[in-house]
Amino acid sequence: MISIDELFNTFNTGNGFWNPVLWLIAFVIIFLIIYIIRGFGNNSYKKGTGQTQVFLSGNPESDFESMHVKSSNLYWGWTESMKWIIDALKSIHTGNVSDYVLWFVIVMGVLFLFVGLI
């Protein structure tokens, strides 16, 4: 049987340690502190007033469905800046099974060279 001590043992990672249960307790305490601090705030929220309406720099609000940012539009900046590597990677993903085997042969060839067999 597993003892309680064994269950809650600190995980030694060689150069450090990790105890998720302690981390969780710390997380809960920090959350409680934040919640208490939040309680000191001024509750001026008034539902149904202009205060709660969406403000888009004075532009009219679109219908909800069209405001959802689609997957293709996410991380466009990252995608643009990495275009050179993405295009290169796309070009090798041909979907052609002969190319899949070609890569296998290439890897095997490189390893043969690496080991000095050819």
Place this chain on the structure above:
Amino acid sequence: MNFIDLIMSHAPALLVVIPLLGAFLTPLISKINDKIRNIFVISILGITAVFVLLVAQQVLDTGTITYVFGSSLQTQNNTVIRILFEIDALSIFMALVSIILAFVASIYSWGFLENETGQDKYYTLLLLMTAGMLGMVLTGDLFNFFVFIEITSIASAALIAFWTNRVKAVEAGFKYIFISTIGALFILFALALLYGQYDALNIAQLADRITFTYLDKIALIIFISALAMKGGIVPMHMWVPDAYGRAPASASLVLVAATQASLYGVFRVLFTLYGNVIHLPNISFGWILVILGLITMLVGVIMAMIQTDFKRLIAYGAVAELGYIFLGVGTGLTIIANPDIGISSAPFAVEAMKGSIFHIINDALDVGLLFMIAGAVYYATKETSLNSLGGLARNMKYTTIFFIIGLLAISGIPPMNGFASKLLIYESTYQLNPIISIIAILSSIMLLAVFVKIFQSVFLGPKLKKFDDVKEVPKSMLIAMGIVASIIIFFGLFPDLIVSNLVEPAVNALIHPENYLQGLTGGL
């Protein structure tokens, strides 16, 4: 000997026999009733899981088990001529990974495939695939390893092409069987090279005889390349998104375990089959694994970032995760195979290996859970394009919670399971070279971004009119996802328990091949 002792003495064989027998009985039981068939399949896999746990207990208590089929171990001209299973802590660890995923997949399939035709064939193939995977990780014989690879591959290909009315699914099945056959034939060629020289097929016996000749080196390269291709290592990973993406989600889940069984093959070959000679040449196979691991992580995560199909995106994420496994084992091997450093003066090598082996089960659970969620979303909406989805958190609350758990786990966010194994890999690879560690952390951050993208596209945002009628998935699917999510949280909260009791013995089995050899001597 009473009945229970008799059963226990044959438990290693039963691990393969039960699902195999179940596979042949499934079409017959299907004739009676679908519900009875589903209960039968779940029971078969549940019983197999119990036997895996019993054998695991035995292996962890007493060490390597050698089970000889038919009769006692026979030798002819000093060559073992019996078929045998040789089960050490690594084998049983891998068996545990396979059976957890197969068992969960059987529960998930009940709801997921309830309106599909051909379920009798599906469940037969699922059980065959499980028998194949378990055979791959338990066998102590290279030729049987090849046979079990073939069984797994054929069953996997048929499962990938399960939706035969969809061209892309059939194409993916064809690609998978093509790649698998090429890989398996090369493995057959490599083992023939060894058999021709040493007149043996038993792994332990070959390990004892290998002298690292020119042909041995050729065989080693072929083994690594072919198994890495079947394991989905970049640049031989391209079949992975096709296969994982087109298979039913429940089959993708088991395919994850099949892929990892191939990686097990790489480690078994390097550490056990060539374990006695791997330090001899002035070549570091460890560095080969490290480089392949780094490329796999980066390519996997970059390709995942640009995907717009739910399952293909997860598949590329799964490829990136495989990189971590190779990276940790490569780091360990680099040190172990270097006689100037030695394992005793570099304990981080063992930590790296622990991280990798722990990551095998974590990756299987995390990726498995995410595939089930992709399947749940498809089941509810009939959509897989991320651009067409949105706002599902309002209709599918439990699925959303499971996705958040999967997202945190695969990205290595504390306190989930992925964090503990990745922490071990980061720390140990930092000792080898800080840049490797930086790349690994960067990949993890990008992986988080990738899965946040899914979260935003699928679950957040306003409720879409076309999904007004979408409801939560059936209970069997929720139970399956709940089981995996619970294991993820448990492994995350108590990593020391898992590492000490399951991972450490598996790592010791890898780095001390002499124990594997002794297992055979005990059998003799």
